[in-house]
Amino acid sequence: MWGHIFNLKDPLVGADNTWALWTICIVGASAAIMLEQRYQWASKVTGALIALVLAVALSNFGIIPMESGVWDAVWDYVVPLSIPMLLMKCDIRRVGRDSGRILGIFLIGSVGTACGAMIGYGLLRQYIPELAKLAGVFTATYIGGAVNFTGVGKALGVSAGTMSSATMADNTMMAICFLVLMLIPSAGFFLKRFSHPLIDDIEAVKRSVGNGGEEEYEGAFARPREISLRDIALTVSAAFVIVSISFFMADMLGRVIPRSNSVLMMFNTLLGNDYIWLSTISMVCATVKPRFFGGIRGTEEIGTFLIYIFFFVIGVPASAPGIIQSPVLLLYAAIIVGVNMLFCLVAGKFLHYDLESIILASNANIGGPTTAAAMAVSKGWKSLIGPSILVGIIGYVLGTYMGLLVWGILEF
Template sequence: MNTLIQPDDTWLLWAFLAGWAAISIYLEQRYQWAAKISGAVIALLGALVLANLHIIPTEAPAYDAVWSYVVPLAIPLLLFQTNLRKIWVESERLLVLFLISSIGTVIGVYLSFIGLKNAVKSLDKIGAIMTGSYIGGGVNFAALSAKFEVPGELVSAAVVADNLMMALYFFVLMVIPAIGFFRNRFQTPYIDELEKRVGDNRETQAASYWKPKEISLKDIAASFGTAFVLVAISFKLADIFDELIPSGENASFVLNVSNGIFGDRYLMLTTITIIVVSVFSRFFERLNGTQEFGTFLIYLFFVVIGVPASIPELIKNAPLLLLFVFIIVLMNMIVTFGVGKLLKFDLEEMILASNANIGGPTTAAAMAIAKGWTRLIVPILLVGTLGYIIGNYIGSMMGYILGE
């Protein structure tokens, strides 16, 4: 089909990808209405509209480059601030609650898959993606989407349903502290501390979180140089293991699982990155800007996945997928608040742990900032980044389980 911008107009397409990603981030940080929608949805919708108006093509080498190069680079960049030892030492209490909340996500994915598997095609793959996303975040959504090769229209519908549900759930989490039912039944030490304070912060949560920071040329060089090296080594090793370890119908269960673990590029990348970050923690802790770099690359991914989306397909699939993610979020909330109550966690901790699962560490930290729970900002950010690590593993596991 003819479009205003042709598939081989590479510079024009990259200008759109990078430009619209930048605009989406600006709108999310500048306007409350955009923050409520989320920059990810704005990025996706812009591409969706232009593709359906035949202004940009639905397939192009520039889009393939995002999947092949941009997404893999984003993963290590977003993991550079993750230190397993530091997470345990500084955030032991929240870590336990976060892992409990992750169990709620897994239960929700399984139950919703059982109920809707006959209504939505490739739901096992969508289930794998949402498991990773609702334990980690956008980086896991991107990695697992690439791994399971989900059809573009389903990925786009899943993103719309995912972000709509996140927006609704975050609203619920924001108002929970003001509801008497929760205040009367849960410990609220951080809320009590701020009871008499009157906030007048007009910034969006995104703007509050993404404050300017000092970034040097050395930070940029070290961040991207290291990311490129890690991706190259990880992908090469995964390819070697994929060839060495037999898989398929004639291979044993153990060999198939081993091939799935060691021969998977994204799991290998996650594993090697975490090992390197843990061993050379002081080097990575001094790097500034890695979260910003990685997040911008993920926004390019959100623009690209909106391109092949067919509006009729979205109308057809998004409502069912919205029900799918609703069940997941509901189970996450029930498990988090139910077990949290039994183990005498604070209400603020439950809210942030559930937020970190469903939205990722940045949204959880942003909520802690917005609520004024300053002592919980760093712990939930550290714990939430653990989701980036385990999200790919648990998501892959669920993909194999649901696909059987």
């Protein structure tokens, strides 16, 4: 029945129709931005969430495919280029304090992820095959990322069919998780119980606009900035140079540093990661040459647009038929994510952390540095972009070890 409603095997726009898919992706991101800047309701929901939901609808109703080289290109090229653009004004001296706050909640959330995996195992082990191994896989990915997901899956010898189902559940749950995390800052329940200085600052700007209606509202959030051809050239050139150097360093050190023991493996994972070099080099440039890089106009605008394209792509793999076909596996992923969020929120409340840091820490756990940074961008929390990336990268190092530890506890 679902094959007739969700025509996923033969979408209207084929996976090889590159230009059409790029057009849909770019136009979808642009439409989300225009709605967010034009209407107050869209601003509260955020354009990022609109882009994600639009992609979910298009993919699940058979308009666009869930797998395509276009979506891979966004992950491989668009996202890496956006990171230097967003960090060109991120002075390392201002990042340390915020990174420490997010890191504390992130580590607590990592424990929550592991606890959620074991709680879910206790509840569902009779219904899901290879669940002890999957507990390790999901722990790894909800502390680290896709690299940890694949690495632990291979290390534990999870069958191909089970990994395929787990991948579908993971993609769908991440999309649902981002929807929830994006909505939390707008919910009165959380706003009443947590401090939220960045949200307050943004609301203060909105109130300063006055009550002149939609046209006046638009002027506050779509203010034109003078950006010259030189600015565009420097933004794009600097981003390409930083990405090229970062990928070269990560690839070289990933091949040079052996993985013969746990210590060397940790250094290999850390220094062989693209995003640690992207973040480090970008922030070193911003710190050493603040006048030059800080004087380039348009870096945040172009980087933010690329991030909105990324949010569109995040929603593409979310599968409604997958929920119907593998509801128990999706429930297992939901238990892990739910316990992670609970740990982050309770610990954040107890430690008097602000809501923005708590949400980004949970996002960094579940989605990794790219999605955490993307959320910080979409919400306008510019001071937390760098810390979100740095904390998320630590998850790549911890994820594999925590995943194997959880598997070892459950198996033996």
